[in-house]
């Protein structure tokens with residue numbers, strides 16, 4: 079037994095010595111412990127949200143989901159809080175906003191912002207059946223997918239280096255934009271109402287982050303993510319960092335190295351109001367009628383529209399960008 083331990087110690091010593099000499103050669107090489115993104119766990123988090131029902135602002139399902147999201151963030155070690163505010167809908171009516179923030183490594187100066195919207199659209203106004211146009215969508219992909227990926231990332235932040243801070247924000251009232259059946263004026267500002275209030279407050283509080291990544295519709299089977307135009311305008315270096323990371327990991331089936339459309343989404347408020355360079359990873363279908371998938375704003379955006387492989391590609395890419 080004694081002999082065996084001596085041999086073992088010698089082996090360990092030798093292997094350590096080998097590593098040390100390697101490290102002296104490349105002094106800046108750090109051993110990175112990148113956590114493994116679990117797509118089953120992310121899928122579970124998406125399903126959990128969908129199981130609450132449509133998360134339409136001011137509904138019971140929405141409130142339950144908001145409480146759930148804050149609790150999960152806290153359980154994974156975040157300092158979490160709600161931001162309550164008021165906004166104005168497409169028809170001029172007032173709406174209550176409830177954004178959710180979870181901060182990891184609160185005192186780190188060097189911060190990264192990760193965000194997604196958690197509300198779901200009150201109207202399936204793209205549904206092939208006009209009788210469904212006033213029915214809320216489940217938003218498995220449109221909303222829940224991004225949040226599910228971010229919760230799985232939160233689960234993996236226990237060993238986050240202490241000099242990096244992560245702020246996960248779940249925006250409310252993103253998807254209450256002017257419905258197609260509305261006979262009044264189309265209002266481009268009727269989208270992304272929650273993030274507008276978040277960004278205004280962030281600016282007031284002098285919040286800063288190195289960069290931000292917004293996830294929207296990141297779970298559909300065979301989704302493709304193009305370099306979105308606003309992201310290229312405000313945060314080209316972040317786009318390159320994320321796309322290069324994805325391509326190096328072999329996710330070129332999802333991350334396309336071509337410019338896509340200009341999309342009105344929460345990242346616009348973050349760039350313009352909070353002045354944080356923020357990109358949008360969003361499914362884009364250049365040949366489709368509406369630019370997104372054919373399930374978009376229809377009753378078909380349910381769990382059948384979620385593929386673990388897509389969640390894995392996006393989640394793994396982000397973990398590799400962070401760590």
Ligand code: AHN
Nearest residue numbers: 220253269294341342343
């Ligand atoms: C517009 O349709 C203008 N922007 C897309 C924002 C959105 C809606 N993302 C998800 N649902």
Ligand code: ZN
Nearest residue numbers: 199220253375
């Ligand atoms: Zn939507």
